[in-house]
Amino acid sequence: MHLAVAIFASALVLTLALDNGLMRTPPMGWLAWERYRCDIDCERDPKNCISENLFKDMADRLSEDGWRELGYVYVNIDDCWSSMERDKQGRLQADPKRFPGGIANLARYMHDRGLKLGIYGDMGTHTCGGYPGTNLDQIETDAQTFADWGVDMLKLDGCYSNESVQAEGYPRMSKALNATGRRIAYSCSWPAYQGGLPPKVNYTQLGEICNLWRNYGDIQDSWDSVLSISDWFFKNQDIVGPAAGPGKWNDPDMLIIGNFGLSTDQSRSQMALWAIMAAPLFMSNDLRTISSGARAILQNKAIIRISQDPMGVQGKRLLKDKCGIDVYWRPLSDNGSALVFFSRRNDMPYRYQISLSKLNYTTGLYKMYEVFMGKVGTVEDTSEFTVSVNPSGVVMLYVFPPVKHRQFHGNAKLHGPAHFHHHDLDNAIPPVL
Numbered sequence: 001m002h003l004a005v006a007i008f009a010s011a012l013v014l015t016l017a018l019d020n021g022l023m024r025t026p027p028m029g030w031l032a033w034e035r036y037r038c039d040i041d042c043e044r045d046p047k048n049c050i051s052e053n054l055f056k057d058m059a060d061r062l063s064e065d066g067w068r069e070l071g072y073v074y075v076n077i078d079d080c081w082s083s084m085e086r087d088k089q090g091r092l093q094a095d096p097k098r099f100p101g102g103i104a105n106l107a108r109y110m111h112d113r114g115l116k117l118g119i120y121g122d123m124g125t126h127t128c129g130g131y132p133g134t135n136l137d138q139i140e141t142d143a144q145t146f147a148d149w150g151v152d153m154l155k156l157d158g159c160y161s162n163e164s165v166q167a168e169g170y171p172r173m174s175k176a177l178n179a180t181g182r183r184i185a186y187s188c189s190w191p192a193y194q195g196g197l198p199p200k201v202n203y204t205q206l207g208e209i210c211n212l213w214r215n216y217g218d219i220q221d222s223w224d225s226v227l228s229i230s231d232w233f234f235k236n237q238d239i240v241g242p243a244a245g246p247g248k249w250n251d252p253d254m255l256i257i258g259n260f261g262l263s264t265d266q267s268r269s270q271m272a273l274w275a276i277m278a279a280p281l282f283m284s285n286d287l288r289t290i291s292s293g294a295r296a297i298l299q300n301k302a303i304i305r306i307s308q309d310p311m312g313v314q315g316k317r318l319l320k321d322k323c324g325i326d327v328y329w330r331p332l333s334d335n336g337s338a339l340v341f342f343s344r345r346n347d348m349p350y351r352y353q354i355s356l357s358k359l360n361y362t363t364g365l366y367k368m369y370e371v372f373m374g375k376v377g378t379v380e381d382t383s384e385f386t387v388s389v390n391p392s393g394v395v396m397l398y399v400f401p402p403v404k405h406r407q408f409h410g411n412a413k414l415h416g417p418a419h420f421h422h423h424d425l426d427n428a429i430p431p432v433l
């Protein structure tokens with residue numbers, strides 16, 4: 001299929017999403033789990049334990065270090081926040097030592113700073129960390145508790161549960177959240193517990209009851225983990241891709257950029273591939289000590305713009321070249337698109353030669369912007385250009401909508417092939433990005 005046709009077709013698909021008006025673009029923010037796990041040792045590790053101070057620290061950084069303005073507004077609690085016992089009325093309650101102010105105060109702390117608070121529960125007898133879960137007869141109580149506290153998002157995990165409890169519980173929690181009258185975004189771990197694929201997983205139904213869902217296993221702080229997750233999503237792109245759209249997103253899990261497992265190139269790769277996938281961008285890192293290099297990747301405006309494209313179409317892998325270069329593509333609402341060239345090689349920067357017409361772009365003249373280097377170039381659809389892709393790294397291009405040939409008639413010499421490696425591009429206008 002011609003890419004222009006593909007863009008047109010995707011835009012025409014009418015889709016039903018959870019009708020709470022939330023998350024029309026992939027949500028952005030911070031989530032505790034990957035970096036802080038179930039560290040509850042506040043005596044010996046006060047800076048990193050799961051406590052209200054950790055979430056306040058991150059909120060301060062989000063609001064003072066330029067994150068919030070870029071869209072990173074959710075501050076999400078994960079497992080191990082609660083007391084081991086429900087209160088006398090059967091409600092969940094926060095651990096009194098680690099959250100002395102309570103969750104309602106923490107929500108207010110976020111709202112005062114233009115941020116949102118997310119919380120975590122489990123559709124089962126216990127959370128994965130062994131804290132109280134939400135049994136079927138506790139769904140409405142827990143939804144109301146979260147709403148009373150002023151919580152803005154719920155991640156509902158699926159440990160200590162089974163297929164029938166999940167099939168009943170996940171849709172019921174969606175109804176219960178709605179019935180509170182508070183708009184609470186809803187993240188469902190359900191499909192990850194059912195293998196992530198039909199017939200066990202019904203993506204139509206998920207889109208109707210959840211704003212986002214975890215399809216696959218937890219991310220860990222390693223490149224192997226990032227790559228295996230990314231490969232799963234693109235291998236199954238024809239199944240999971242069409243499920244995504246405004247208000248309903250596939251979630252390949254957190255961004256681990258800024259931690260210990262990824263090189264600079266691998267960090268860029270995670271950011272680029274997550275943006276192509278229209279994935280939620282929840283960082284799990286230490287914003288108090290993050291390096292300027294990691295911050296620059298996470299705060300890259302061009303990538304965030306691609307991620308947050310309002311059309312909300314999940315991108316796909318166009319090809320897996322035998323030389324070890326993959327090409328990924330995402331259509332954008334202005335008729336532009338994003339391209340990612342990713343290297344699976346482990347030798348040296350690979351000079352990959354390609355043309356847009358080989359990728360089925362329509363005839364025309366295209367301006368392209370390389371998002372990490374901030375370089376601009378112009379190519380005809382048929383002109384070959386070269387991208388130099390580092391091992392386990394990416395080159396990511398924002399491709400502007402084409403200008404038709406005839407408007408440039410007789411002017412063809414202006415635009416020869418461009419070379420998107422670091423040195424020989426014109427450093428022109430960083431355009432509308």
Ligand SMILES: *[C@@H]1O[C@H](CO)[C@@H](O)[C@H](O)[C@H]1NC(C)=O
Pocket residue numbers: 019020021177178179180181182183184
């Ligand atoms: C609840 O659902 C209805 C109908 O789907 C929707 O119009 C309304 O905005 C929802 N309310 C909340 C608080 O999510």
Ligand SMILES: *[C@@H]1O[C@H](CO)[C@@H](O)[C@H](O)[C@H]1NC(C)=O
Pocket residue numbers: 161162163164165
């Ligand atoms: C699933 O779990 C529920 C609640 O623990 C239990 O009542 C039910 O028998 C279980 N169903 C199956 C098929 O194991």
Ligand SMILES: *[C@@H]1O[C@H](CO)[C@@H](O)[C@H](O)[C@H]1NC(C)=O
Pocket residue numbers: 202203204205208
């Ligand atoms: C999937 O869910 C949709 C919407 O709830 C429903 O109409 C459809 O019948 C379900 N499909 C299957 C195969 O169960």
Ligand SMILES: *[C@@H]1O[C@H](CO)[C@@H](O)[C@H](O)[C@H]1NC(C)=O
Pocket residue numbers: 333334335401
């Ligand atoms: C995108 O392309 C279509 C089909 O060529 C055209 O009708 C539409 O006006 C274009 N949209 C924008 C925003 O340029």
Ligand SMILES: *[C@@H]1O[C@H](CO)[C@@H](O)[C@H](O)[C@H]1NC(C)=O
Pocket residue numbers: 001002318319358359360
């Ligand atoms: C381009 O289109 C042709 C014909 O439909 C198809 O065989 C080929 O796989 C497409 N190439 C890409 C990179 O999508």
